[in-house]
Amino acid sequence: MLELAILGLLQESPMHGYELRKELAAKLGAIRAAISYGSLYPTLRRLQAAGWITEADEAPATAEEVPALTSRRGRVVYKITAEGKERFAQLIAQAGPETYDDTGFGVHFAFFARTDQATRLRILEGRRRKIEERREGLRDVLARAAERLDAYTLELQRHGLDACEREVRWLEELIANERSGRAPTAPGSGTADGRREDTNPPPPGESRKEERP
Amino acid sequence: MLELAILGLLQESPMHGYELRKELAAKLGAIRAAISYGSLYPTLRRLQAAGWITEADEAPATAEEVPALTSRRGRVVYKITAEGKERFAQLIAQAGPETYDDTGFGVHFAFFARTDQATRLRILEGRRRKIEERREGLRDVLARAAERLDAYTLELQRHGLDACEREVRWLEELIANERSGRAPTAPGSGTADGRREDTNPPPPGESRKEERP
């Protein structure tokens, strides 16, 4: 999962670890808390060893500054390689069971703009199926085992059931939109910017902000 | 977390691993998928080594059956010890940061019937605070960084924001109920069985069903 997320983000622009973590938190804030450094840095090294990413030397603007003795380690900027892009495409397209759990689905969904429509549909439907199963499980417990459970546990189940029903409805809408080839924005959610023929443009902002080194 | 859940369940009745997993799935179905055996069995041994639980020999009904040679391993039933109950009480009362994340909160909530009111209130408010923070983060992203993100990512944030707002309202209701000393059942959720002076009875069904061994 982390691997997929990193590859996806680096495809938008080169970044160093710290920045990667922040962007990840912004993109996946709805799904999960910020990624831990204890996972991030080892994974970066693993990806580098596999050849999916490389170090990009930072700010080669003027070559006059002599590196001198104090070797100035500091931030390490990574960028994705051609093999990395292939790997990303492969990870996005193939869907295992983990693609449909909370985190897996969230990460895949966050990169739907780089996913072809058939795959999007497949993932949305797989997720719906999984949530429907969870929903049925909760209904069963509430219907058949209610007397065995205390009021708090029951309230928890009810809240969970409600969340499931809500998510299924959300997915239904997304699936309907997907089938009719429209943009993902649900009707009535504001920010509807009208027509768009081509879904799937690598999102805007491929250029990058500068920071004084 | 697993430790707390196991201790809590064994307090209701002795069980073996398989059963524990099923009960856990029923009780926490709204929160998370079934626990893995890869965590369950090692944890059981850890708890046993610490003295919180012990093996309870199964079905001592008739002592006539000679164990004979084939030593009949089979299921291992565990029961909680006095020290285990103390440990449980301690874990329930003390709230670290992990008490307020999704899983942690779910487990604590599932055992609210064994938790005193002050602690319940503290946990509900801590959870609310945490969700409010997540909500503010999502609002920030939607307000300030919307143009940097593609339509799918935005839709994800919107859905997450909605879930946050909903959970905050749910928590508000629970907190209000808690303060007024009522049972947890929200008004309008059916199953309101009227007055109850004493919250905190060890829930019904302390006796146990029999299965032919």
Add this chain to the structure above:
DNA sequence: GTTGCGATGTATCGGTCCGATACATCGCGT
């Protein structure tokens, strides 16, 4: 002017939990 502090930044370690896998028994239908 220096001192301290919060943000930026990289890195490791131990621990928790998961997913796959293996294997043995039991009840039951065919």
Add this chain to the structure above:
DNA sequence: ACGCGATGTATCGGACCGATACATCGCAAC
């Protein structure tokens, strides 16, 4: 007699987390 799905215990490698350590930079307060 056979198989097959549910029951049941167990281990292993790997993913990810939380705490911790440490170094630099900008800047505000004294």
